[in-house]
Amino acid sequence: MLKDITLGQYFPGNSPIHRLDARCKLMRVVVYIVALFLCKSYFSYGLALLFLITAIALSRIRLKALFKGMKTLLIIILFTALINMFYTPGTVLAKFWIFTITEEGLRNALFLVLRIVMLVSGTFLLTYTTSPIDLTDGLESLLSPLKKLHFPVHELAMMMSIALRFIPTLIEETDKIISAQKARGADFESGNLFRRAKALIPILIPLFISAFRRAEELATAMECRCYHGGKGRTKMKQLHYHMIDAIAAVITLTVFAGIIVLRSHGL
Amino acid sequence: MTPMIEVKNLTHTYSTGTPFEHTAVKDISFSVQKGEFLGIIGHTGSGKSTLMQHLNGLLKPEQGDILLNGESIWKDKLSTRAARFRVGLVFQYPEYQLFEETVFKDIAFGPRNMGLKEEEIQKRVLRAAAFVGLPEDSLQKSPFELSGGQKRRVAIAGVIAMEPEVIIFDEPTAGLDPAGCRAILENIEQYRRATGATVLMVSHSMDDVALLADRLLVLNQGSIEMLGAPSEVFRHAERLQQIGLAVPQVTALFLRLKELGLPVDPATYTLADALKQLQTLKGGV
Numbered sequence: 001m002l003k004d005i006t007l008g009q010y011f012p013g014n015s016p017i018h019r020l021d022a023r024c025k026l027m028r029v030v031v032y033i034v035a036l037f038l039c040k041s042y043f044s045y046g047l048a049l050l051f052l053i054t055a056i057a058l059s060r061i062r063l064k065a066l067f068k069g070m071k072t073l074l075i076i077i078l079f080t081a082l083i084n085m086f087y088t089p090g091t092v093l094a095k096f097w098i099f100t101i102t103e104e105g106l107r108n109a110l111f112l113v114l115r116i117v118m119l120v121s122g123t124f125l126l127t128y129t130t131s132p133i134d135l136t137d138g139l140e141s142l143l144s145p146l147k148k149l150h151f152p153v154h155e156l157a158m159m160m161s162i163a164l165r166f167i168p169t170l171i172e173e174t175d176k177i178i179s180a181q182k183a184r185g186a187d188f189e190s191g192n193l194f195r196r197a198k199a200l201i202p203i204l205i206p207l208f209i210s211a212f213r214r215a216e217e218l219a220t221a222m223e224c225r226c227y228h229g230g231k232g233r234t235k236m237k238q239l240h241y242h243m244i245d246a247i248a249a250v251i252t253l254t255v256f257a258g259i260i261v262l263r264s265h266g267l
Numbered sequence: 268m269t270p271m272i273e274v275k276n277l278t279h280t281y282s283t284g285t286p287f288e289h290t291a292v293k294d295i296s297f298s299v300q301k302g303e304f305l306g307i308i309g310h311t312g313s314g315k316s317t318l319m320q321h322l323n324g325l326l327k328p329e330q331g332d333i334l335l336n337g338e339s340i341w342k343d344k345l346s347t348r349a350a351r352f353r354v355g356l357v358f359q360y361p362e363y364q365l366f367e368e369t370v371f372k373d374i375a376f377g378p379r380n381m382g383l384k385e386e387e388i389q390k391r392v393l394r395a396a397a398f399v400g401l402p403e404d405s406l407q408k409s410p411f412e413l414s415g416g417q418k419r420r421v422a423i424a425g426v427i428a429m430e431p432e433v434i435i436f437d438e439p440t441a442g443l444d445p446a447g448c449r450a451i452l453e454n455i456e457q458y459r460r461a462t463g464a465t466v467l468m469v470s471h472s473m474d475d476v477a478l479l480a481d482r483l484l485v486l487n488q489g490s491i492e493m494l495g496a497p498s499e500v501f502r503h504a505e506r507l508q509q510i511g512l513a514v515p516q517v518t519a520l521f522l523r524l525k526e527l528g529l530p531v532d533p534a535t536y537t538l539a540d541a542l543k544q545l546q547t548l549k550g551g552v
Contacts, residue, residue: 179325180364183356184425185348185380202376205366209411 009069010131016244017059017129022138024245028252029126035259036115036122044262045114051255052118052125061128069124070117077116084109132164141239147230154230162218170211177206269337270298271433271465272322272354276331279317283329291317293489294331299433299465306480306497307469310511313486315469319435322467323354335433352381355431359438361422362415370396370413370421371406377429395428398461399454416447423451427458434458435467440475452479473515477501477536485512502534517541 012018017025032051039045056066090104127135140157147153178188181202188199279292292314299305309315320326321333324340324347333340333350340350355377358364367373374395378388396406399420405413410421419439426434436455440448456479459466470476476483476497483500485493487510493500500507504514504522514522515536521544525533529548535541 176358177364179320180356180358180361181376182325183323183351183358184364184377184429185351186376187380202364202366206364210363 009127011061011065011128012131013060013129015058015060015129017055017125019242019244020129020248021239021241021245022130022134023142023239024241024248025126025130026135026138026142028248029122031252031256032122033119035256036118038259038263039111039115040263044259045111047255047258047262048118049114051251052122055125056121059125059129061125065128066121066124070120073116073120077113080116081109081113084112133161136161136164137235137237137239152230154233158230166211166214169214170207173210174203174207177203268300270334271301271303271336273298273334273337274318274321274331275334277318277321277328277333278330279321279326280329281317291489292321295489295491296331297484297491297494299467301432301465302459302463304459304466304468304479304481306476306483307467307486308471308473308476308483308512309469309486309492312488314489315486316437317489318486319356319437319467319469322433322435323356324348324350325356352377352429353432355426355429355434357423357426357434357436357439359441361426362410362418365410365418365422365425368409369407370401370410373410373421374406374424374428377425381429391428391430392424395424398427398458399424400450416443416450419443419447419451420454423454430462431464433465433467435469437469438471439468440470440472448475455479473513473518477515477518485510497536498534501536504533 020028032048036048039048056063085101085105085108086099088102088105088108090102092100093103093106094101130138136157139160140153143151143153143156182188186199186202188196191199274295274297277292277295278290280288280290282288295314295318307315307318317326321328324333327341335346335350335353338346340346365373367376371392374392375388378391383391392406393403396403401417401420401424405417410418413421423436423439439451439455443451452475455466455468458464468476468480480497482495483493483497484491485500485507492506492510493503501514501518504518507514513519517538518534518536521531521535521541522533524531531544531548535544
């Protein structure tokens with residue numbers, strides 16, 4: 001049950017998208033998200049969609065994996081679509097009881113659903129094709145100018161990679177604790193909300209204790225290897241931009257420019 | 268006689284239909300008699316944990332069935348829940364599951380879930396604590412103040428307090444010092460003698476299981492490799508080593524003696540037996 005969580009999951013591979021520099025991918029995702037919010041017409045959405053589909057095809061990530069992650073968002077997507085469909089004033093297409101469907105409503109609903117789905121798939125594509133370590137390295141490198149302002153960039157990146165690293169470990173631990181308490185007859189499935197919440201105590205307390213224990217052990221281990229934060233620290237794996245990153249950047253910027261041009265022409 | 272536990276053609280696959288699909292247990296069948304002590308040994312990933320979690324209904328078999336005293340534990344919802352209490356399962360590092368304010372309350376968690384009366388709970392907690400050798404004044408302490416070995420005892424007492432007919436231990440001595448190991452094993456044996464419970468014990472230590480078990484079940488890659496008395500199983504020392512297992516230290520020594528040409532039984536696994544053979548040998552010279 002808990003193993004189905006796809007948050008921050010990474011699917012190893014060797015596609016062109018996998019090989020892109022993490023910094024390049026991060027910036028592309030930001031540009032792509034901004035572009036999505038600038039889209040106003042079928043043309044601009046079409047252009048953005050084409051861009052996304054090409055990226056997905058190149059990444060060789062299976063669509064099934066992408067949609068599986070989207071399942072949890074289904075309710076939000078449906079909800080926004082329905083609200084937009086019924087509550088946008090405009091040319092009436094159909095009317096029954098208190099509901100009216102307008103042409104503008106349908107358009108709005110379609111665009112919003114597209115925007116959410118494309119937003120989510122774009123960011124999923126980033127985490128699916130970039131290992132957590134590369135991702136935090138990239139983030140650290142992109143944010144490094146902030147170091148001048150005494151912003152703890154390295155420490156933040158380190159915290160992020162530790163957190164990501166421990167997600168699967170803690171999931172496994174939770175599964176184990178649940179089994180152990182079930183073996184002692186704990187019942188998590190019946191009773192009212194209050195009883196169910198109370199039934200979580202035998203899981204949460206051992207989980208917290210083990211998380212603290214792990215944190216302490218990790219801190220000791222890091223200190224034993226003379227970790228002292230970001231100052232003067234060098235990297236074994238340096239990030240390098242390659243030709244493929246330049247190509248990707250050109251394509252992304254072209255699409256971005258295209259959407260802006262379309263927008264300025266009222267499309 | 269109906270066996271206490273009967274495992275029939277059990278198969279279990281994890282993550283079916285994904286790239287991570289993995290069959291942990293393949294078509295396993297065996298039975299355990301009432302009061303028997305069965306040792307389960309196998310390399311990491313041989314399917315031991317998966318098998319154990321089927322025996323008290325934590326995992327549902329994909330194929331096959333688990334019979335408890337001749338009745339399927341999956342017959343209906345009630346019998347599945349009853350199986351949780353009739354078959355006690357002590358996980359590896361059970362001290363990580365402690366959560367209550369006091370040792371007493373933690374041991375009482377299982378019996379309380381069974382819906383027992385307060386006096387009965389009290390009686391069972393005291394009895395279980397005595398079995399594992401917890402001093403009575405520690406019952407009102409927080410379980411987190413205790414030492415590692417003591418925490419382990421509390422966790423084991425938590426399962427014993429449910430007074431299950433079958434009790435399964437997964438590596439009960441892992442991570443304990445030699446004295447702690449011996450004490451836990453003695454507790455297990457005492458409990459079995461006092462209650463007539465059926466005991467299953469998973470262990471990496473051949474010396475531990477050899478000493479206590481009536482029969483040994485050797486698992487390899489999800490299937491049964493051997494099943495029989497320790498003296499029979501340890502006769503196949505070579506095969507055991509092939510699948511990543513060892514033989515007890517005494518057996519290893521006697522194998523070497525046999526290689527050197529001495530007339531000894533290479534499947535010897537108890538110290539008493541070893542001593543007797545060595546004495547005859549000495550007398551003969």
